[in-house]
Amino acid sequence: MNSVKTDVPCSLDAQLLIDSVELPEFEAHDKQQTKYTTCYMCACRCGIKVTVEDNQVRFIQGNPNHPINKGVLCAKGNSGIMKQNSPAKLSAPMLRKPGTERGAGEFEIISWARALDILEKRLAQIRATDPKKLAYFTGRDQMQALTGMWASQFGTLNWAAHGGFCSVNMAAGGLYTMGHAFWEFGDPDWDNTKYFVMWGVAEDHSSNPIKIGLKKLKERGAKFVSVNPVRTGYQAIADEWISIRPGTDGLLALSMVHVLLRHQLVDEEFLIRYTNSPQLVVNTPGVKGDGLFYRRAGEIQIWDQTTDSFADARRTDVAPALFGEFKAPDGTPLRTAMSILLHKYLDDAYAPENAAKECGVDAETIERLALEMAQVAFRETITLDIEWTDWAGRKQDKFIGRPVSMHAMRGISAHSNGFQTCRAIHLLQILLGTIDCPGGHLAKPPFPKHVPPGIKPAKECAPNTPLKSPPLGFPTCPEDLVIDAAGNPLRIDKAYSWDAPISCHGLMHMVISNAAKGDPYKIDTLMLFMANMAWNSSMNSAQTLEMLCAREDDGEYKIPFIVCSDAFHSEMVAYSDLILPDTTYLERYDTISMLDRPISEPHAACDSVRIPVIQPDRDVLSWQEVMIEMAGRLKFPAFTTPEGERRYEGYKDFIVNFQKQPGIGFLAGYRGADGSKSLRGEPNPRQWEAYEENEGFFEFQLEPNQRYMRHANRDYMELAKEAGWVGSTDQILIELYSEKLQTFRLAGQGLYDGPMPTEEHHKERLVKYFDPLPFFYMPLEEQRIDRDEYPFHAVNQRPMFMYHSWDSQNAWLRQIMSQNYLFMNRVAGEKAGIKELSWVWVESHNGKIRAQVKLMEGCNEQTVWTWNAIAKKGGAWGLSKDANEATDAFLMNHLISELLPAKGDQQDRITNSDPVTGQAAWYDLRVKITPAADGETGTWPLFSSHEPLPGAQASPQMLSYSSHKNVNLKRPMLDILTRGEK
Amino acid sequence: MHPAFSVLIFTVTSGAGYGLFALMVLAQLAGLNALQDSTLLLSGAVLALLMITIGLLSSTLHLANPKNAWRSFARFRTSWLSREAVFAVLFYPVALLYLFGIYAQGSELSSLYSACGVVAALLAMVTLFCTSMIYASLKTIRQWCTALTPLNYLSMGLMSGALCLATLQALLQDGLSPVLRSAGLGLIALGAVVKLIYLFWIGKPAGATIKTATGFTQASVRLLDAGHSAGTFLTNEFGYTVAANKLLRLRFAMVALAFVVPFLLLMQGHAAATVLAALLALAGLLVERWLFFAEARHVVRLYHGDQRT
Amino acid sequence: MAKLGLVVDLDTCVGCHGCATACKQWNTSGTIGPLSDKDPYGRDPSGTWLNRVRTYEVGDTPNSKTVHMPMSCMHCEDAACVTVCPTGASYKRKEDGIVLVDQDKCMGCNLCSWACPYGARELDPQAGTMKKCTLCVDRIYDEKLPQAERQPACVLTCPTSSRVFGDFDDPNSDVSRLTRERGGQQLMPELGYNPVNTYLPPRNKKVVESYQIKPSLGATLKQWVNKVITR
Incomplete structure (x- = not known):
């Protein structure tokens, strides 16, 4: 596992050298402490080893034993000292000065007692009247399991994190197709893959693991293809750079699919065993039920070739026809999902010659790339001789690896066709049989989950009542939308409405715009954590600033109260009414929880914590402590004992003792009274200490027979069920054809027995974009401009x-x-x-x-x-x-x-x-x-500057950071005077 | 290279001082009539020492940590800067002895003081040579790494020294001595020729390119990102860039100020014209020295995107 | 005796600047520290760095390549920066060839930085002394650090392991082997300073065969025949 950094310069005979030179003691090690925690300079969550002296950071390095970064660290992680020492750190709670304008940045320092009282009164009032008047949105936070639970307990539908403006297309694209996805949900099998395609990865998600992986590819001589309109960063070291026109990746992927299908280069065994491609689909255009699976007694049917009859799709003793058109006994025309797929992608629209016109990638290249992948997948197959048991209990003697892997991220995600493009890339992976196999795209526990995960978004909220389910979930049909009887959105961001039915991460980017318009309704308080919505995290930033300050006719702000928690003086701070200063990442307790998207690796379930390494020198409180405090004060049921007392002292207590279901809490490691249980076990009062003793993380290695084909691997599924990652041990069937999307399309066609949109444009959008098979369409802005x-x-x-x-x-x-x-x-x-x-x-x-x-x-x-x-x-x-x-x-x-x-x-x-x-x-x-005309230089538009906050330390003109006086290595005078030229 | 004003002042004034001192001593000892005048010799020696001292003091201004300046004598074995420092210091006692000799004995010096004069003149030239070798020894700057650099420093030092000597002589005596005038004219001509050869020489494309510096010799190489937005020590020190047309204008100004006009003025032979010639030449040499730095292109610039040096 | 230095792999460097900030971080509290920063929060922030990463594009559209090139002191065998130093502050250690600046002796004349072709030396605006890569001499010999961590900070942190530290005098060391096997090059060898560090050029592009297709296969649905595969 930890092979990356073990190659010490063995040739350097350190002992010999030490004998020959006299060096001073550079570091006073006895005055230094080494502490382990988790980096938070980005979303990558690397383990760090921090050397501290006198409450100052000496050195932050990668933790060599950590599953994510294996000792390495990026430029940000190495600059943590300057984050900790930033003069922008907020020093105390602040309230906008009475009589001053929002945005003017005039604040008075208040006590935490007062700040929390103000917040409590406001929240209690909202909760007792109309809880959805609280819009609670968080930015790049890594504790959505907690903040989401808090919102549920509060009873507001209006909660989400930043995924809606970041990467929900990637999450949803994968989770609605195969139960895992890119980045936090899955990784290429860096150790075995021979052909790697990276789509639209903007030097980001994720940071160090990709770099470690790319190095492995290069060492092994695997081919690395990068599809990206810009060649920087990772793309620079690709063997081949495909300079694609933005927004056309879906067409490129589907054109490759076209090539594969034209040459019959698909993994038919994989498709039949692990996907829904042989399932029969009703083919009655214009009639209710069209495009849905053909069911008998509630069971989806396939055509069994051994008996020449219909059979339940879930049966294992059948040989399903992958292609063909059939007729149900009642005469209903049927065809396999694969037949639809073939029909669709063999169309000339997806032929390389035609795709080339849109993508800017020439036809020969498209064809060649597809055939290279086929070569590696089918002619350079790898096998691991490991016995495993499939979902039906059948012993298999090996894992078959088709060593083609892919990674895709924001370049795919941040387009309005990103969901279908992401599905198109997954389709390519699936046709090649590269899902969770050696050398392919591996899932990371707690993924894969059943398609999609079985949580539905909450739809109802009532005063002083927790939601019945989390605010965010995975709709599977129009009934799951969060709309009222008239079809209007119930959420402030209009998530789960006809505008965006499967918006499983919410639409944080719409909150301010909608709230300022009072569309669909007015809110009372906007509570933001770690989100810079007054600047770079909003679209249309300049007008967003105006929206934040917009007033009603009566002079009241359209968004009456804005609360912001951040550790730093972001642009958002000036546009807030109440500022709650957060701790820095080196000053806090935190969990990167298995209930969320933890730090797992493909072959190990992992989670981790943050433990303070520096004592704050300011009047600050971590946001998670504020959450627990408010939950107690507002008497949320999950935070209150039956006697009406506060259940948890604070965050640490909550993490240790809260159980989602018996034995399952925020942290999966060191459970049980004595800390000996993993994944499930009663609370361990010494759990924090156990994490601290284990360098801040927990790693649960999967057995070799649990490491691949996990969607159909009984030993893995049983473990996953025990750990609470999945609800059942049923096979996770990969959905090439999404009936769930088809239900929305039927609603758009007016052919659905359930909620249907009334407005024409909604109908059109559903019919067009809810294609049960991935397809390419021109991004929406491009459709609407010249x-x-x-x-x-x-x-x-x-x-x-x-x-x-x-x-x-x-x-x-x-x-x-x-x-x-x-x-x-x-x-x-x-x-x-x-x-x-x-x-x-x-x-x-x-x-x-x-x-x-x-x-x-x-x-x-x-x-x-x-x-x-x-x-x-x-x-x-x-x-x-x-x-x-x-x-x-x-x-x-x-x-x-x-x-x-x-x-x-x-x-x-x-x-x-x-x-x-x-x-x-x-x-x-x-x-x-x-x-620009002559003389027109400098950026435009320009914005007014912010004034320093009360209590802010002045930014120095010269900075000479050091945790101790340097120990200079002196050159002897004799040497100076006697040494010659060399 | 960034032309640090302190270094310009240092090299021009000390160069003129050393040149003045050396020429004066040699002319005196050679028996040149005009220089058998203790007032002139004393004035000349004092002026030379003054210029040298101002120059040396100015040179310490560009040190970022002058408290360690005394250590600069330590690496005489390899460092031209160290050698310059050592010789510059050695020059003083010998020169002062010579000065004392003039003061005590007038122009009729005993052999001891005469010897001091010769040694001081030699040390002056050696110091000037060491100064020039600081630049000429840098393989990183092709415009400097040439025998033309010491030639340049020595000839400019002697030329400006000659003009200073002529000025003093013309002011203290009635009219400029024809020998000094001829010597001055000759040294100006020499300086001009040396400078023109130098300018021609640095104009020839040569040396490392961005391709050889990065090791990618088969294709064009362009800098995409230097890894920093604002300037750094390196860009401030080595990134000094002047527009080509400005350089050309300054070259013309330099040739006119340092050589052509002083030459014409000196031909006039009036005391006032001589004074003006010396002052203009010094000003011209400041421009010359500024150009010497500004036109020098360090190879590290290649890593910052320059195609060639 | 040893000849310590670095190998930098241009084939795998993605230009993340991790080495640059790791260097800054370690050395600002290291033996030559602090490394000062002028106007750190103001206009044109400019600090002292011992390792900088530059990015080049080689070749013209459409046949071009991006190369990231981290550069720090090459610890030259014939180090001109040492030769020109008047105070003796700059020196090359006999034991291992590391070029260092004795901070107590430097007078800040900049001449060593003029002599260096690689931009490896930067004057500290606060201390007025020259700062440069020490090869983390205060890490590599520190016996109180775990053996695996006795490496320069830049090497320790590099996420693509594009930096390797070792003894070039030992033909069996990783640095010697890599230089030999991958054609490691010195930068600007023509200046004759004999830089110790070497750069591994980008590898040739990996070529993968295409699947040999049967030309008879057409593009129609009908040619697909069901195989009997048991679920």
Whole structure:
């Protein structure tokens, strides 16, 4: 496991050298302590080993034993000292000064007692009257299991984290297809894969594991293909870079599917055993029931070739026909899902020659890539001679590996066709039989889950009453939508409405816009944790700032009260009424819980904790403590004893003693009274200490026979059920054909026995986009603007050294980048008469910005791009008012509308998001570029600066951080005077 | 290279001082009539020492940690800067002895003081040579790493020294001595020729390119990202860039100020014209020295995106 | 005697800057620390770094490649920075070839940085002394650190293991072997400084065969025949 960093320079005979030189003692080790915790510089959650002296950080390094990072650390993790020492740290609770404007940034420091009282009164009032008037949204937090549970207990539907504007398309695309997905849900089998395709990965999700994996590929000589309009970061070391036009990845994937099907290069055994492709689908267009599976006595049917008769699809003693058209006894025409699939993708629309026109990837390349994958999958198969038992109890003597793997992320996700594109990529993986097999795409416990996971979103809320289920879940049919009888949204973000029916992570990007409009209703309090919605985390940032300050006719703010918890002086702070200062990641207890998306690796179930390594020097309280405190004060049932007393003293107590079901809590490790039980066991009062003693994490290795084919692996499924990861040990059937999507399509067609939309545009969207098989469509913005007027795609990515982090405040990281440029292909730039480092206007349907251009080779010719979130408001994040981030850097967000481009139709007020999942369509943006006039330089628009907060430490002019006085290695004077040239 | 003003002042004034001192001593000892005048010799020696001292003091201004300046004598064995420091210091006692000799004995010096004069003149030239070798020994800067650099420093030092000497002589005596005038004209011509050869020489494309620096010699290489947004020590020190047309204008100004106009003025032979010639030449040499730095392109620039040095 | 240095693998470096900040982090409290930063929160922040990562594009559209190139001190065998140093603050250790700056003796004249072709030396704006890579001399010999961690911070942290530390004098060391097997190159060898560190050039692109297809197969649905496969 820990092979990455064990190669010490064995040739360096350290002992010999030490004998020959006299070195001073550089480090006072006896004054230093080593502590283990979990990094939080991004979402990667690496284990870190922190050396501390005198409550100062000496050194943060990767924990060599940690399953995620195996000792390595990225640029952010290595800059944790500067996060801990940021002058932007909030120092005390603050209240907007009475009589001052929201956004003016004038605050008074108040005590925690007062802050918590204010919050308690406000929340109690809301909870007792109309709980959904609390909108509680969290940013990049890693405790959604807790915050979601808190929202449920509070009784508000209006809770979500940032997934809706980040990667819900990837999560939903996988979970609605095969029960696991990319990133937190699955990984390529780095140790065995021979062919790896990376789609739209913007140097991000995830950080160190991908880097460790890519190194393994390179060492082994596996081929690495990168599909990305921009060649930076990971793409730079790819064997082949496919410069795709943004938003067309789905077409590329399906064109490869076309090639595979044309040459009959699919894993038929895999399809028959593990997917629903042989299942029979009713083929009665225009009639109720069309496109649904053919059932008898409630059981889906297949056509059994051995008996030439219908049979229950779940039976194992059958030989299902993969292709064919059949007739039910009542005459209903049927065909297998695979037949539909063949029919669909063998269509000329998906032929490489036609796909090439849209994707910008030539037909020969498409064909070649598909055939290379087929070669590796079918001719370079690997087998692991490990005996395992399938779901039906049959012994299998080996795992067959088709060593083609893929990873896809934001470049796929952040388009309005991202869900279907993600499904298209999974389809390609599935046809090649590469799911959870050696060398393929592996699931990470607690995934895979049944398709989709069996949690339905809560639909009803009532005063002083917890929700019946979590606010977020996985709808499988229109009945699961969170809408009222008239079909109107019940959530403030309009998640689970006809606008975005399967928005399983919510639509955080719509909350402020909707709340300011009072559409679908007005809220009372917006509570944000670790989310910079007043700046780079919102689309249309400039207008979002106005929305945050918008008032009713009576002078009341349209969003009456805004609470924000953050550790740092983000742009959002100035737009809040009550500020609750959070601790830094080195100052807090935290759990990266198995109930959430833990840190598991494919072959090990893992979770981890944060344990304070530094004592805060400010009047701060971690948000999780505030959550537990409020839950106690508001007497949430799960936080209150039958006698009406507070059940938990605080966060640590809650984590140890809360049980979701008997024996299952937030942490899966070191359970049982004596800490000897794993995954399930009664609470262990010493659980925190056990984690501390075990370097802050828990790792449960799967047995070799539980490591692959887990969707159909009995030994694994039994473990998963025991651990509470799945509800049953039934096979997790991969759904190439999604009947669940078809139910929505039928609702759009008016052919559904259940809720159906009344508005025409909703019907059209359902019919078009809820295709039960993945398909390609042009992203919505592109459909609604003039493509000739806005000829360029505009996308953005976070640089590796700032990915998923808050780090323009970081004195080291901001030196690497404090200004972003608009990057453009050199040839395209030269054609357009745009010169290196010239200033240009970038204009979209939503507005314009001024930016400075850099020309480059590794960029698709129809694409411009930039590094995201480099721009900051002056004065925020501890930065000076004239910081480069405030004067030269720019946000692309101003160009992106949270609504679809206006055309004067009903869709004008619909979210600029994926019509299936509500995923924010950041990368649909199209722009035109015109040179700025002479003298027009500097970024535009410019924003007013923030004033320092009360109690803020001044940002120094010179920084010389050191945890101790340096021990200089002196050169002897004799040596100086006597040494010659060499 | 970033032209640090303190270093410009240092090299120009100390160069002129060393040149003045060396020429004066040699001319005196060679028996040049005009220089058998203790007032002139004393004034010349004092002026030279003053210029050298101002230059040396100025040079310490560019040290970031001057409290360790005394340590710079330590690495005489390898460092031209150390050698420069050692010789610069050695020069003082010998030069002062010579000065004392003039003060005590007038222009009729005993052999001891004469010897001091010769040694001091030699040390002056050696120091100037060491200064030039600081630059000429740097393989990282092709515009400097040439025998033309010591030639440049020595000829400019002697030229400016000659003009200072001529100025003093013209002011203290009635009219400029024809020998000094001829020497001055000759040294100006020499300086101009050396400079023109230098300018021609550095104009030839040569040396490392971004391709050889990065090791990718088969294709074009372009910098995409330097790894920092703002300037760094390296870009401040080595990234100094002047627009080509400005460089050209400054080259013309330098040639005119340092050589052409002083030459014409010196031809006039009036005291006032001589003074003006010396002052203009010093100003011209400041420009010359500024260009010497500004036109020097360190190879580290290749890593920051320059295609060639 | 040893010749310690680094091998940097340009085939696998993704340009994450992890080595650069790990270096900054370790050394700001290390033997030559602190590494100061001027205007850290203001306009044009500019600090002292001992290791910087630059990114180049090699070749023209469409045949181009992106290369990330981290650079720090090469610990040259014939280190001109040492030769030119007037105070003797800069020196090359006899024991292992590490080039160091004695912080107590440097006068901040910058000459060593002029002599260095690699941009490895940066003047600390606060201390006024020259700072440079120490190969983490204060880690690699520290017996109180676990054996596996006695490596330079940049090597320890590199997520793609693109940095390898070792003794070039030992032909069996990883650094010697990699340099030999992968054609490791010195940067600007023509200057004659004999840099110890080597760079491994990007590997040739991996070529995968295409599946040999039967040309007779057409594109129609009808040609698919059901096989009898038991579920």
